[in-house]
Amino acid sequence: MGLFRYSWRTFLREMLLLALAALWWLPFYILTTTSVKPSSEGFTSPFQLPGHPDLGIYAQAWQGSGNGSLGQALESSLIITIGSVMALIALGSSAAYVVARRGGRPGNVVYLLFVLGIILPYQLGIVPLYAAFRRLGLVGNYAGMVLLYTGLLMPLTVFLYTGFVRALPRDYEEAAQVDGAGHGRIFFRVVFPLLRPVTGTVAILTGLIIWNDFFLPLVFLSGTAYITLPVAVYSFVGEYGAQWNLIFAAVAISILPVLGFFLLAQRQLIRSFGGGIKG
Amino acid sequence: MITRRVRTSVGLVGMLVLLSACGSQSSPQASSGAPVTIHIETQASGTAPWDAVIKDFEKAYPSIKVQISYVPIATYPQVLLTQLRGGHGPDLMYGSSGSGNPNSLLPLARAGYLYDLSHEPWSSQLPSTFDAYEKIGSARYMFPLDVPVIGVFYNPDLFRQLDVQVPATFSQLLSVCGQIKAKGKAAWVLAGAAPPNTGILSMELAANWVYGPDPSWDAERAAGKVTFSGSQLWKNALQRVIDMNKAGCFEQGVEGVQTEAARQLFASGQAAMYGLPMAAYAATKQLNPNLTIATMPFPGPTPETSYVPVAPSDSLAVNKASPVRSAAVRFIDFLARPQEARRMATLQGAFSWSDYKQLEEGSLSQSDFQRTGLSWASGYLPTIRAKRVRQLGNLLWPNGKVYDVLGTDIQGLLTGQKTIDGTLSDMDAAWGSSS
Amino acid sequence: MTVTTEAVSRPPWSRLGARTGRGRTGGKPAPWAWAAPAILLLLTIHYLAIAAGAWYAFTDWSGASPRASFIGLANFRHILQDHTARTALTNTLELTVCFVVAVNVLGLLLALGTRRTLKTRNLIRSLFFAPAVLSPLAVSYIWQFIFDYNGPLNFILRMAGMGSQQRAWLGSPSWALWTVLVVLVWQFAGLAMIFYLAGLQSIPDELEEASAVDGATPFYHFRRVTLPLLAPALTVSFTFTLLLGLRIFDQIIALTGGGPVNATETLATQVYKQTWVYGRFGYGAALALVLSLLVAILAFAQLAVLRLRERGG
Structure with a gap:
């Protein structure tokens, strides 16, 4: 039992790790303090607490740049991320269910096609996609971005779901089938609820990728009122140059939603990333 | 029955929901006199000059609305090119004259993306020194926004x-x-x-x-x-x-x-x-x-x-494929008027095309600098x-x-x-x- | 509950390439129509678009002109002679190897360090993991400030009496790549830690205690008991960080833009620049093909090696 006792060595380890963690968060400390200091003080005393914190800078940053306010960008990011994640879950889980349960050669081939899709460089397809989306009226609006992300992240989604479904015992489904339930009922009542853990993983992984993506919205949404947060911050830096307090206020505003979400849902989040590894 | 209904909802409705907004973006045509919107894309630097001339223009042409977007300088050429390649450029685009800059307009003209402006009234009045920067053969593809030293x-x-x-x-x-x-x-x-x-x-x-x-x-x-x-x-x-x-x-x-x-x-x-x-x-x-x-x-x-x-490095060009091209050309014609050109150029901090001749001849005087606000x-x-x-x-x-x-x-x-x-x-x- | 944990316990990654011939015909299997939308999206948005784009790798399309003519393998021959492409390849490999090693060593140490008994272990883990969920672009701006010549890093050096070590970190040919590495390790060490923590949780306490009772030294214990059981986590973490490392893009663009003079240019940034900045779409497409081949080969090779060790260990 001695292994897990809290000894003075454990205490030392704890202190050491806490110190290292504090060091890890130094960039965030610099971010917040610099944002509320006058522009000139940012460099002269980078570690000092601001004498007279100027929170007004956040109001100014919230106004955004010539390309729209950060509030509008936040809304766009939310709509695009939530829309894409919901579409991914709906279409991905049902597809994975079929792929996993059908099995056999066709199932394996389709599965492999999805897996390859993870490795293929989507960058190669951007210009053809842009042209096609333009013709369909899907450039510069939410629907197009949702469709784009749903397509681009479908391989990862199906991959995660399929692995999970394959490990699910069929007993419940077979029992339901014996009871005379159709496929739809079985999927919605029996399978989908069992998929909850991996649904969480899919939502978090794809959600983060979409939320943080920079290049696609830069290309597909530039010049519209629907730019997402990373593009808005980028434009902001382009316009306000080296006014670090203003830029850091914008950066802080842009990372706050994710950081907040992280603090609220960290258990689920950590499980999502580590989820597939036990055993 | 349930199976079928669910199949429809999962299989098709998902797609339909995603695609439903396809048709929602219909662009109004310029011809009928109905209000149109022209879209300018430029790289981010000062916004004040644009704000001023757009306000003037919208006052002069109440039926045309102008929307402008600023793209950060570092990615402006890429964003613009992607949009043009996809068949959807802005109606008016900023760029550098000539061919030697990443954001140069002549290569775009050569690729057939730009509209020939040589029939506009101001085109023949521009100093011939500008031709090398702005023309391919007899076709002029851009308007010089300002002429910086x-x-x-x-x-x-x-x-x-x-x-x-x-x-x-x-x-x-x-x-x-x-x-x-x-x-x-x-x-x-x-x-x-x-x-x-x-x-x-x-x-x-x-x-x-x-x-x-x-x-x-x-x-x-x-x-x-x-x-x-x-x-x-x-x-x-x-x-x-x-x-x-x-x-x-x-x-x-x-x-x-x-x-x-x-x-x-x-x-x-x-x-x-x-x-x-x-x-x-x-x-x-x-x-x-x-x-x-x-x-x-x-x-x-x-x-x-x-x-x-x-x-005349800072230039403005018209997208050949623009659905509201005539309104876009009208914007440039408006900008080409000597007072408007000077207003834009002065706010930007440079000479306008109409002041360039004097500059070239070396006949600019101190009072000209004052008169032009420079x-x-x-x-x-x-x-x-x-x-x-x-x-x-x-x-x-x-x-x-x-x-x-x-x-x-x-x-x-x-x-x-x-x-x-x-x-x-x-x-x-x-x-x-x-x- | 048991069902879900059981299901979680098998890594989906472990099935890469493995055959799953579970063709049990208990009842009618679910209809293919359910998978149709996803497959349709896969075929159009991935395969069709990429095939259309990849075709340009064999052309001289400039991107600006509407015409493209077929030039066979000329783009690929050009890559072999292109000095910048070679630098980008070297940088990519150097950065990826260092990134994968550093992030995994640090991640493993953090996982072992915060494993149990610590009163604040959840707090510590969260603090280390938080950067991994943030936008690379936002993170890069913070570090750009830190590495600025007048910024906090040089400030610390001055305070420590090491003023002569001050430099423009992101503009230094010999340091720029390593400053990018620091940012990457800072952002993703917590992610590797999470992978290893998940692996550690699956090791039964009894095993550890038995080994401790036997009087094994901690290092011997780690090598003989913990590490072999961590093999699956190792596989996942290495694969994941390898893919991440080979494709690093946002951070470099935001921190150095590939400079000074190509010192931090990678294949991913070169693909982007050749295609979008220089408008050499054909050449950029060829580079992108090379990059994806490299990713595929390295990922599968590493997977094979680790899998072999997993079995043997």
């Missing part, structure tokens, strides 16, 4: 405060650098990590050491009679970068400085001089409205051999009056890569990764690569 912005208050003389020759510049550095400020600010800015410095050096003595050097290069690597003139020009670096002219850590930081250093009074086109005035003042800016040509071997590059830039007056004006060489180079290589390699000169000979042969290689 490219030289040195300096901070006269800082010179006074440090008790240092403003340099008039290159050797004075080098000694001034030492004096200013000893007093804890930077003499010359350079965004060493930003090729467009190191490029500007090199074009100013080229005006003095290449195009000054040999105004037709670019034509000879185009004809294949000379090369960069074989040119003593170009070696002289680039040697000056190394000289300035050795003399401690540049701010500390120059090789890592980006455009924004450099601009901020100058605007906040931490640096005395900055090589810029006049049109950067608005953006610089926006950072610090109290800053006094004065101008001078880049100090050459003697004051009499100091030249300034001048070119008296802050009258430091260029003696150089202009002496007709020591040169083209902005790089705009006429065959592709954007030569200039980009030059700008990048200058950072290499500062870090010691590149030599002058290496830089010049890189430029020759880029010249030959297809555009």
Whole structure:
């Protein structure tokens, strides 16, 4: 039992790790303090607490740049991320269910096609996609971005779901089938609820990728009122140059939603990333 | 039954929901007199000039609404090209004239994306000097928004405060650098990590050491009679970068400085001089409205051999495929009116096309600078009056890569990764690569 | 509950390439129509678009002109002679190897360090993991400030009396790549830690205690008991960080833009620049093909090696 006792060595380890963690968060400390200091003080005393914190800078940053306010960008990011994640879950889980349960050669081939899709460089397809989306009226609006992300992240989604479904015992489904339930009922009542853990993983992984993506919205949404947060911050830096307090206020505003979400849902989040590894 | 219904909902409704908004974006046509919206895309610098002329235009043409978007400079060419390739450019687009910049418009014209403006009334009135930058054959593809002189912005208050003389020759510049550095400020600010800015410095050096003595050097290069690597003139020009670096002219850590930081250093009074086109005035003042800016040509071997590059670099073009093209052309026609052109140019900080003729003839006077609202830039007056004006060489180079290589390699000169000979042969290689 | 944990316990990654011939015909299997939308999206948005784009790798399309002519393998031959492409390849490999090693060593140490008994272990883990969920672009701006010549890092050096070590970190040919590495390790060490923590949780306490009772030294215990059981986590973490490392893009663009003079240029940034900045779409497409081949080969090779060790260990 001695292994897990809290000894003075454990205490030392704890202190050491806490110190290292504090060091890890130094960039965030610099971010917040610099944002509320006058522009000139940012460099002269980078570690000092601001004498007279100027929170007004956040109001100014919230106004955004010539390309729209950060509030509008936040809304766009939310709509695009939530829309894409919901579409991914709906279409991905049902597809994975079929792929996993059908099995056999066709199932394996389709599965492999999805897996390859993870490795293929989507960058190669951007210009053809842009042209096609333009013709369909899907450039510069939410629907197009949702469709784009749903397509681009479908391989990862199906991959995660399929692995999970394959490990699910069929007993419940077979029992339901014996009871005379159709496929739809079985999927919605029996399978989908069992998929909850991996649904969480899919939502978090794809959600983060979409939320943080920079290049696609830069290309597909530039010049519209629907730019997402990373593009808005980028434009902001382009316009306000080296006014670090203003830029850091914008950066802080842009990372706050994710950081907040992280603090609220960290258990689920950590499980999502580590989820597939036990055993 | 349930199965079928669910199959429909999962299989089809999902797609339909996603695709439903497809048809929602119908663009109104220009013809019927119904209100139309034209979309301008430009790179982010000062917004004030655009705000002013758009307001004027919308007042004059109430049935046309103007929407403008600013794309950060570093990605502007890529964003614009992607949109054009996808068949959806803005109706009006900003760009650099000629073909030698990453955001140059002539390559876009060659690819068939731009509308020929040569039948517009103002086209025939433009100075013929502009043709090389704006035309392919007889077709003119852009309107010159302003004509900047490219030289040195300096901070006269800082010179006074440090008790240092403003340099008039290159050797004075080098000694001034030492004096200013000893007093804890930077003499010359350079965004060493930003090729467009190191490029500007090199074009100013080229005006003095290449195009000054040999105004037709670019034509000879185009004809294949000379090369960069074989040119003593170009070696002289680039040697000056190394000289300035050795003399401690540049701010500390120059090789890592980006455009924004450099601009901020100058605007906040931490640096005395900055090589810029006049049109950067608005953006610089926006950072610090109290800053006094004065101008001078880049100090050459003697004051009499100091030249300034001048070119109609900032331009506006019309998308050939625009559904509201006639409204877009009307916007340019409006901008081309002498008063509007001057208003736009002055706010930007440069000359308008209608004032250029005088500039070219060397007949500009002090009162002209005042009349056009550009008296802050009258430091260029003696150089202009002496007709020591040169083209902005790089705009006429065959592709954007030569200039980009030059700008990048200058950072290499500062870090010691590149030599002058290496830089010049890189430029020759880029010249030959297809555009 | 048991069902879900059981299901979680098998890594989906472990099935890469493995055959799953579980063709049990208990009842009618679910209809293919359910998978149709996903497959349709896969075929159009991935395969069709990429095939259309990849075709340009064999052309001289400039991107600006509407015409493209077929030039066979000329683009690929050009890559072999292109000095910048070679630098980018070297940088990519150097950065990826260092990134994968550093992030996994640090991640493993953090996982072992915060494993149990610590009162604040959840707090510590959260603090280390937080950067991994943030936008690379936002993170890069913070670090750009830190590495600025007048910024906090040089400030610390001055305070520590090491003023001579001050430099423009992101503009230094010999340091820029390593400053990018620092940012990457800072952002993703917590992610590797999470992978290893998940692996550690599956090791039964009894095993550890038995080994401790036997009087094994901690290192011997780690090598003989913990590490072999961590093999699956090792596989996942290495694969994941390898893919991440080979494709690093946002951070480099925001921190150095590939400079000074290509010192931090990678294949991913070169693909982007050749395609979008220089408008050499054909050449950029060829580079992208090379990059994806490299990713595929390295990922599968590493997977094979690790899998072999997993079995043997």
